[in-house]
Amino acid sequence: MIVDLRSDTVTVPTKKMLEFMMDSKVGDDVYGEDPAVNLLQTKVASMFGKDVGMFFPSGTMANQTAIKLHTNPGDQVICDKYSHIYNYEGGGASFNSGVSFNLIDGKRGMFNSDQALNSINPKDFYHSPLSKLIAIENTTNKGGGACWDIGELKKIQKVANSNNLGMHLDGARIWNAIVHKNDNPLEIGKIFDTISVCLSKGLGCPIGSVLIGNSKIMSNALRIRKILGGGMRQAGYLASAGIYALENNLSRLSEDHQRAREIGEVLAKSTYVKSVEKIETNIVIFELNKEINDSSFIDKLKRLNIKLISMGSNKLRLVTHLNYTNIHHDYFLSSIKSL
C-alpha cells in the first residue's frame, strides 16, 4: 500500500467514472461540436451564474488565458505573494501576457480591501505600470487551503470596480471552499469577471479545468486558448469525467476535510512538530522542529510508503483526496504516531 499525500492531483478515475467517460458522445470540439464538452461548459458556467464556460486541459492554461483577457503587455496584476499564478505557473504571466505583479503581503494567501486599494498604482502616474487586474485564489494553495470571507471579497470587488480593475478568481479548489463554508456559487460568480476551476484535484478527474465568464470578456478566450495550444478535438471523453465528478464527488469533499483535521490533531501532539497551520479544508501544512531536517523526514516516511512534499523553510504539506481512504488514513495516523 502506498499513501500518496503529495497532492489531490494524484487521484485516478474510479471504474464508474471511467464507464461514464467511455459512454460519452463526442465530436470535434475545435468546431464546437462536442456535446459532452458543451454540456460541461454550460453546467459550470450556470452554476456560478455566468454565460460562457470554456474547457481547458489545465488550470494553468485557464489562468493564463484569463490574465491575457484582462491585460495588455506592460500592465500589472495585483495578487497575494503566495499566489499560484505568481509562484507556480513557470513565469507564464510575463511570457504569455507581458505583465508584472504587485504582490500583497497577505495572511495565508489572503489580503483585505485596504491592501488591495494600496496596491493600485495611480492611473495618471505614467511612470509605474498600469494596474489592471486583481487575482484571488480560493482556497489558497500555499496558504494551506484557507477560505476567503465573502464579505471581504465584496469589499475588494468595490475597490476593483471603482478603479476599473478586473477581478479574476483562481478557483482551482473553489469546490473545497463551497463545501466548507457553504458559500453560494452564484454569489461568488457575481464578485468575479472570470473564474477558473479545476476538475483534476478534489473532484478526482484525470484532467481538466473550466474558465467561465460573461460573453463580453470571454469573446476572445477561444482565440487565446488556440494560441496557447489548448484546442482539443474529441475532448468529450475528458469533459464527461467532469460532468460525472460534479454530480458525484462534490459533497464528499467534507470527508477529505474531516481526515485533514484528524491528521492535524495527531501532528499537533507529535514531539517532532513545531506547529500546524490552521486547517480549514483538505490541505495540512506543518513545520518540523529545528533539529529535524525536512528531506530526511520525507525519506523516512517514503520508506513507510508514505509520500508528502516540502514547502521550504522546514514546512511540509500534505493533501487529502478521493483516493485517500479510511485504510490509508488509519495506516498514516498510526505511522505518524509511532515516529
Ligand SMILES: *Cc1c(COP(=O)(O)O)cnc(C)c1O
Ligand atoms: C493546481 C492549481 C492550479 C492549476 O494547476 P494545473 O496543474 O495546471 O491544472 C491553479 N491554481 C491553483 C491554486 C492550484 O492549486
